Amino acid sequence: MSAALPSRLAALTRLRCSIFQTSYNPAGIRTGAKYLRARLRGPSVVKYYPQELNLAEIARKYPELEIVDEIEEQRLIDVEEKKKRGKGAPKKAKTKADSRRINRKR
Amino acid sequence: MAMGKNIRVLRDIKARHGVQANEVARRAYLFVARNETLPPQVRHQAQLQLNSFGKYTRPTTVKNRCTETGRGRGIISEFGLCRFQFRLKALRGELNGVQKASW
Structure with missing residues (x-):
């Protein structure tokens, strides 16, 4: 059995490419085709966490329904109550010195 | 069945939406940047564009969390x-x- 000539093998590859509609790339040059060939992952990536009902989101989307989120309302009332008793959140620090614990007024 | 939506989960959700929104553009730039048949200047420009994408548009920032x-x-x-x-x-x-x- 005689070995096939390289030129004959190349011709065979070229013919095969034309038949199966693949690009003839004997030198194996990177064409970046794999980035176009790969499927888009975005749709499945977004679906990872299960969707759940969110009252605040629905209320924001449809303001005409006038949904009242009772838990949120109660929370806001509680915050106001705390502020009245001087138990609110501290003021945001304006300078770097403010954010240091020692300099803060009690 | 309430999921513990802590900040890490919210950040991951943000990343997932960013990845989906920018996926096609990123792929196009990747194709140009990795294509050896194109002139080096063009490829370099594409790579610079790829680098200018935000943090939450890269697929590697997405992490599967519980x-x-x-x-x-x-x-x-x-x-x-x-x-x-x-x-x-x-x-x-x-x-x-x-x-x-x-x-």
Whole structure:
């Protein structure tokens, strides 16, 4: 059995490419085709966490329904109550010195 | 069934939406940047464009976290649960086809 000539093998590859509609790339040059060939992952990536009902989101989307989120309302009332008793959140620090614990007024 | 939506989960959701929104553009730039048949200047420009994308548009910033608790480690990817939630659910019989091994 005689070995096939390289030129004959190349011709065979070229013919095969034309038949199966693949690009003839004997030198194996990177064409970046794999980035176009790969499927888009975005749709499945977004679906990872299960969707759940969110009252605040629905209320924001449809303001005409006038949904009242009772838990949120109660929370806001509680915050106001705390502020009245001087138990609110501290003021945001304006300078770097403010954010240091020692300099803060009690 | 309330999921612990802590900040890490919210950040991951943000990243997932960013990845989806920018995926096609990123792919196009990747194709140009990795294509050796194109002139080097063009490829370089494409690479610079790729670098200018935000942090939450890269697929590698997406991390599969536990869908119940938001834990980032010990996730059994088939169920999207961390190992402890997986055990709890499996023992409660909420995972189809999962049985405690015994022999």
